[in-house]
Amino acid sequence: MHSQRIIRSYSALFRKLQIISNIQRHKTQQVAEKIQIPSSFAADLAQIVGKHNVSTANAVREQHGHDESYHSIELPDMVAFAECTEQVSEVARLCNHHGIPLIPFGSGTGLEGGVNAVKGGVCLDLSKMTKIVSVNAGDFDCTVEAGVTRKTLNSYLRDTGLWFPIDPGADASLCGMCATSASGTNAVRYGTMRENTMNLEVVLADGTVFDTAGKGKRTKKTSAGYNLTNLFVGSEGTLGIITKATIRLYPQPEATISATCHFETVQAAVDSTVQVLQCGIPIARIEFLDEVSVDACNKFSKLNMKVAPSLFLEFHGNASGLEDQTKLVAEIVQANGGSNFVWAKDPEVRNHLWKARHEILYACMALKPGTKPYSTDVCVPISNLPKVITRTKEMIQEAGIIGPIVGHVGDGNFHVFYPVHPDDQETLAKVKDVSHKMALLALELDGTCTGEHGIGQGKRELLEREIGESGIKVMRHLKMALDPRGIMNPGKVFF
Numbered sequence: 422m423h424s425q426r427i428i429r430s431y432s433a434l435f436r437k438l439q440i441i442s443n444i445q446r447h448k449t450q451q452v453a454e455k456i457q458i459p460s461s462f463a464a465d466l467a468q469i470v471g472k473h474n475v476s477t478a479n480a481v482r483e484q485h486g487h488d489e490s491y492h493s494i495e496l497p498d499m500v501a502f503a504e505c506t507e508q509v510s511e512v513a514r515l516c517n518h519h520g521i522p523l524i525p526f527g528s529g530t531g532l533e534g535g536v537n538a539v540k541g542g543v544c545l546d547l548s549k550m551t552k553i554v555s556v557n558a559g560d561f562d563c564t565v566e567a568g569v570t571r572k573t574l575n576s577y578l579r580d581t582g583l584w585f586p587i588d589p590g591a592d593a594s595l596c597g598m599c600a601t602s603a604s605g606t607n608a609v610r611y612g613t614m615r616e617n618t619m620n621l622e623v624v625l626a627d628g629t630v631f632d633t634a635g636k637g638k639r640t641k642k643t644s645a646g647y648n649l650t651n652l653f654v655g656s657e658g659t660l661g662i663i664t665k666a667t668i669r670l671y672p673q674p675e676a677t678i679s680a681t682c683h684f685e686t687v688q689a690a691v692d693s694t695v696q697v698l699q700c701g702i703p704i705a706r707i708e709f710l711d712e713v714s715v716d717a718c719n720k721f722s723k724l725n726m727k728v729a730p731s732l733f734l735e736f737h738g739n740a741s742g743l744e745d746q747t748k749l750v751a752e753i754v755q756a757n758g759g760s761n762f763v764w765a766k767d768p769e770v771r772n773h774l775w776k777a778r779h780e781i782l783y784a785c786m787a788l789k790p791g792t793k794p795y796s797t798d799v800c801v802p803i804s805n806l807p808k809v810i811t812r813t814k815e816m817i818q819e820a821g822i823i824g825p826i827v828g829h830v831g832d833g834n835f836h837v838f839y840p841v842h843p844d845d846q847e848t849l850a851k852v853k854d855v856s857h858k859m860a861l862l863a864l865e866l867d868g869t870c871t872g873e874h875g876i877g878q879g880k881r882e883l884l885e886r887e888i889g890e891s892g893i894k895v896m897r898h899l900k901m902a903l904d905p906r907g908i909m910n911p912g913k914v915f916f
């Protein structure tokens with residue numbers, strides 16, 4: 422018995438050491454030379470996309486060498502703007518031929534350094550591909566080109582009675598949202614990009630163009646072979662370039678009510694959320710804000726809320742359905758000691774509330790002017806959420822840093838938005854330490870290191886821990902099969 426236990430603990434230690442040594446090995450591989458671009462390359466690129474669509478100007482490269490994250494800027498050698506799938510395919514073929522890195526660029530609103538050109542190369546901006554190819558109102562779907570943003574699509578849909586509910590705070594491109602598997606405040610009811618993407622047109626590294634679910638297919642269900650669509654959702658530009666997406670649409674709700682309420686503790690707010698979900702209430706939005714982020718919102722967005730752990734809620738349905746939903750939720754909130762229930766029916770008041778919620782990243786930065794956001798994003802089974810949030814708050818306090826907490830609490834997903842001055846290395850080190858410990862805790866409690874922002878550059882080590890050696894090996898095989906020269910967005914997702 423005793424010797425078996427010793428063997429078990431030695432083999433656990435050995436596995437841990439193996440993971441650490443793998444991470445070290447990959448880190449060494451990562452420090453590779455930037456590729457030397459041949460002198461004829463820019464002219465060849467201009468032949469494909471037109472001279473006006475290629476730039477080596479510093480200002481354009483700088484604009485494309487970073488996203489909204491804390492990761493420092495890393496410049497591509499040049500930026501090309503594509504106007505159609507054929508051009509994307511030709512650009513990929515050219516880059517592949519020369520082994521030059523190719524980085525797809527949607528709107529640059531990512532939060533994990535996804536567009537940074539860590540090995541230089543060509544940044545391919547897709548924002549000029551703005552066609553809404555089709556809207557099939559009767560089937561609740563539409564197909565859009567890579568540059569169409571979520572707000573543009575919803576403006577276009579306004580008179581059709583339909584909408585697309587996935588709403589990251591930023592006005593991101595829909596194909597960029599596929600690439601990061603984005604979600605937002607409506608995911609608790611409508612799901613994430615994973616559940617709402619039906620088909621993708623993809624350009625592979627060698628220029629091959631294909632549709633992940635078959636040309637023109639847009640069915641609600643399929644059992645036809647591997648799910649290639651979801652292979653590309655969340656692939657962060659490392660497997661190919663998404664040039665079109667076919668996504669689900671929903672009827673615009675007949676009636677909408679928003680609400681806010683406040684609690685004594687985080688636990689009470691999360692308990693209320695769990696009970697709302699357990700009662701089968703089809704809540705559209707249920708967002709948690711701790712007292713620090715409520716304070717930030719009050720100051721930045723001129724709200725006047727009680728500074729306490731709070732929920733922002735929204736209900737979608739018809740008038741009678743909403744009455745039932747709101748009554749039941751109010752009872753649950755009260756039973757958990759919640760107070761100050763404020764209802765908002767008026768669209769202007771509702772819009773102001775959700776605008777404040779969507780701008781919360783900037784509200785948190787305004788707590789320390791001149792700072793940039795270091796944002797984190799873990800997701801756990803909802804019953805483990807209070808444990809992770811409570812421990813995270815303790816760690817933030819122990820470290821003496823400012824860390825407002827905001828959660829898509831119905832999904833078990835939350836963020837800490839740390840305001841950090843770019844040259845404040847001491848705070849940055851503390852923030853990194855707390856963030857890492859928080860992610861490890863989430864992994865320990867059956868969760869993921871990212872619910873919606875992706876791996877990018879900063880979470881590659883955590884991905885290894887999350888899916889293990891075998892999982893990484895499978896991912897590498899897929900990468901090798903689709904991009905054998907490794908040109909697609911190098912330095913992201915993997916070491």
Ligand SMILES: Cc1cc2c(cc1C)N(C[C@H](O)[C@H](O)[C@H](O)COP(=O)(O)OP(=O)(O)OC[C@H]1O[C@@H](n3cnc4c(N)ncnc43)[C@H](O)[C@@H]1O)c1[nH]c(=O)[nH]c(=O)c1N2
Pocket residue numbers: 488489524525526527528529530531532534535536547567588589590591592593594595596597598599600601602603604605606657658659661662663664779780782783873874910913
């Ligand atoms: C204020 C604010 C608020 C939020 C967020 C950001 C900001 C600034 N986000 C994050 C962000 O909006 C989200 O990651 C988007 O999905 C990124 O879309 P972009 O078009 O900007 O991609 P961006 O250009 O930033 O690229 C992101 C990654 O995808 C790749 N990529 C982009 N387009 C591609 C294409 N067509 N084909 C292949 N690869 C492509 C890039 O190479 C990169 O790796 C977010 N997110 C979220 O999930 N929930 C949220 O609540 C929020 N909230």
Ligand SMILES: CC(C)C(=O)C(=O)O
Pocket residue numbers: 532590605778779781782796827836
């Ligand atoms: C601000 C961003 C990072 C976000 O994910 C959110 O507000 O939920």
Ligand SMILES: [Mn+2]
Pocket residue numbers: 605829836873
């Ligand atoms: Mn979010």
